Structures are given as structure tokens and as C-alpha cells.
Amino acid sequence: MTMTVLITGASSGFGLMLANRLHTQGFNVIGTSRNPEKYTGKVPFKLLRLDIDDDASIKALPDELFRHVKQLDVLVNNAGYMVTGLAEETPLDVARKQFETNFWGTVKVTNSILPHFRRQRSGKIITVSSIVALIGPPNLSFYSASKHAVEGYFKSLRFELNPFNIKVSMVEPVWFKTNLGANAVKAASGTISDYDTYRRKADAETKKGIDDAESPDAVVKKIAELIAAKDPKFSNPVGKMTGMFLFLQNYAPRMFEGSILKSVANAA
Numbered sequence: 001m002t003m004t005v006l007i008t009g010a011s012s013g014f015g016l017m018l019a020n021r022l023h024t025q026g027f028n029v030i031g032t033s034r035n036p037e038k039y040t041g042k043v044p045f046k047l048l049r050l051d052i053d054d055d056a057s058i059k060a061l062p063d064e065l066f067r068h069v070k071q072l073d074v075l076v077n078n079a080g081y082m083v084t085g086l087a088e089e090t091p092l093d094v095a096r097k098q099f100e101t102n103f104w105g106t107v108k109v110t111n112s113i114l115p116h117f118r119r120q121r122s123g124k125i126i127t128v129s130s131i132v133a134l135i136g137p138p139n140l141s142f143y144s145a146s147k148h149a150v151e152g153y154f155k156s157l158r159f160e161l162n163p164f165n166i167k168v169s170m171v172e173p174v175w176f177k178t179n180l181g182a183n184a185v186k187a188a189s190g191t192i193s194d195y196d197t198y199r200r201k202a203d204a205e206t207k208k209g210i211d212d213a214e215s216p217d218a219v220v221k222k223i224a225e226l227i228a229a230k231d232p233k234f235s236n237p238v239g240k241m242t243g244m245f246l247f248l249q250n251y252a253p254r255m256f257e258g259s260i261l262k263s264v265a266n267a268a
């Protein structure tokens with residue numbers, strides 16, 4: 001039977017690439033965007049309107065979804081964005097908004113689909129988290145915190161869903177070339193002059209990460225593997241440096257911290 005996959009944030013980046021790949025492979029793909037009309041005739045799969053910051057939009061999702069499909073097999077929580085900037089200079093409303101989308105939006109979308117998965121006693125939830133959910137680099141504190149929150153939420157939830165045969169997996173990418181950098185919200189900077197030198201270096205280091213990013217194929221391939229897997233792993237870091245980051249953090253934490261301090265200190 002054809003599998004049906006719902007992908008939030010399928011207008012760009014990982015979501016768009018994954019949706020195209022699965023559609024080509026014969027999956028029944030339903031994507032979402034805040035502005036689906038912008039993509040009419042440009043994508044081969046169905047795009048529903050969804051703003052994960054908007055409760056009414058999320059409430060309407062299941063009815064809208066099941067108008068188009070009879071059942072759902074996989075939810076890919078992918079929609080999200082990144083706030084960059086130093087923690088103390090980030091206005092709290094900007095930080096709260098980051099959580100509203102990346103954490104609460106993901107939780108609310110998941111809650112809107114769970115009754116269906118519980119009823120059918122099966123389902124798979126794959127959430128695009130980030131390597132910054134597992135490590136905490138400077139200049140990304142609220143993005144990192146929002147992804148840590150998502151990771152912690154699903155770490156617990158997966159046990160509660162086990163009796164219903166609902167599998168939960170996270171994908172934790174490093175830097176990959178999508179529109180994440182272009183769509184990032186840069187928190188106000190320059191409000192605390194003590195940080196002037198550090199901020200310049202930290203911004204340069206963040207920019208380097210975005211500029212040197214890998215091709216997104218590896219992330220899309222990993223999500224496709226998780227969709228196909230009978231018993232997918234919970235945590236799935238993706239990217240050339242992930243193994244080394246996590247090894248150092250766990251087994252040589254002083255060396256790991258030193259390398260982060262040094263990378264910012266040496267930035268242009």
C-alpha cells in the first residue's frame with residue numbers, strides 16, 4: 001500500500017528536497033507552507049496551508065489533511081527557523097517567538113496528529129532537530145535552547161507512544177545548505193558594548209558555518225532511511241563533524257570546550 005507522509009515546511013530546504021524525493025519514489029506526499037499559493041504549479045505534491053505559530057491553522061490541519069488522504073503513516077516535523085545573536089543582547093520577545101515556532105509549534109502539530117496515530121495503532125514521527133540540540137555553540141543560544149527543548153520533549157514522549165506502536169526519531173543535522181541562513185532572524189546587536197569584539201568574532205564564526213555548509217542530500221537520505229526502517233533509532237546526528245563533536249563532548253569535554261573557545265577567538 002502507498003505510504004502517506006506529511007512534511008511541515010515543504011516549500012524550501014530539507015522539506016522541499018525530501019518531498020520531491022519521496023514523491024518521485026511513489027509516496028503520497030502532503031507538504032505544508034504558510035503561503036502554499038506561492039508554489040502553485042511549482043511542486044509536484046499537494047501543499048496545505050499551515051502556520052505552526054497559529055493555533056487556528058494547526059486546529060484546521062487534521063480536517064484539511066484527511067480531506068485529501070484516508071490515512072497517514074509518517075509525520076515529518078521539519079518547519080522551523082533560526083535566531084542568531086548573543087544571548088544577553090537577544091530581546092525576550094525574539095527569544096519567545098523562537099520557542100513558539102520551533103518548540104510549541106512542533107508540539108502542537110504533533111498533538112494534532114497523535115489521535116489519528118493512536119486510533120490506527122501505528123505511525124512514525126520524525127522531527128528535524130539540530131546538532132545544537134546536543135551541543136551548545138555560542139551565538140545560537142535561543143535556537144539551541146529551542147532545539148534542546150524539542151529533543152527533551154520527544155525523548156520522553158517516545159516511551160508514552162510505545163504502547164501504540166508509534167515510533168519517534170530525531171534527525172540532528174550540522175550545517176547544510178538550505179535557506180536557513182537567509183531566513184535567520186538576527187537578534188539586535190550592539191546594545192552591550194562589552195561584547196563588541198566577541199560579537200564580531202562570533203558572528204564571523206556563525207557565518208563561516210553557514211557559508212561552508214554541506215549539501216542537504218545526506219539529511220534527506222537519512223530521513224528517507226528512517227521512514228523505511230522498521231525500528232528506527234531515536235537520535236540521528238548527520239554531518240561530517242557530528243561524530244567528532246559528540247565524541248569530544250562526551251569523552252574529552254575540556255578539549256571540546258577549548259576547541260569552541262578557540263574557534264571564536266581565532267575568527268576574523
Ligand SMILES: NC(=O)c1ccc[n+]([C@@H]2O[C@H](COP(=O)([O-])OP(=O)(O)OC[C@H]3O[C@@H](n4cnc5c(N)ncnc54)[C@H](OP(=O)(O)O)[C@@H]3O)[C@@H](O)[C@H]2O)c1
Nearest residue numbers: 009011012013014033034052079080130175176178179180
Ligand atoms: N540547514 C541547516 O543547516 C539545519 C541544521 C540543523 C537543523 N535544521 C532545521 O531544519 C529544519 C528545516 O530548515 P531548512 O534548513 O530546510 O530551512 P529553510 O530552507 O529556511 O526551510 C524552512 C521551512 O520551514 C517553514 N517554516 C518556517 N517557519 C514556519 C512557521 N512558523 N510555520 C510553518 N512553516 C514554517 C518554511 O515554510 P514557509 O516559509 O513556506 O511557511 C520552510 O519550508 C528547521 O527545523 C531547521 O531548524 C537546519
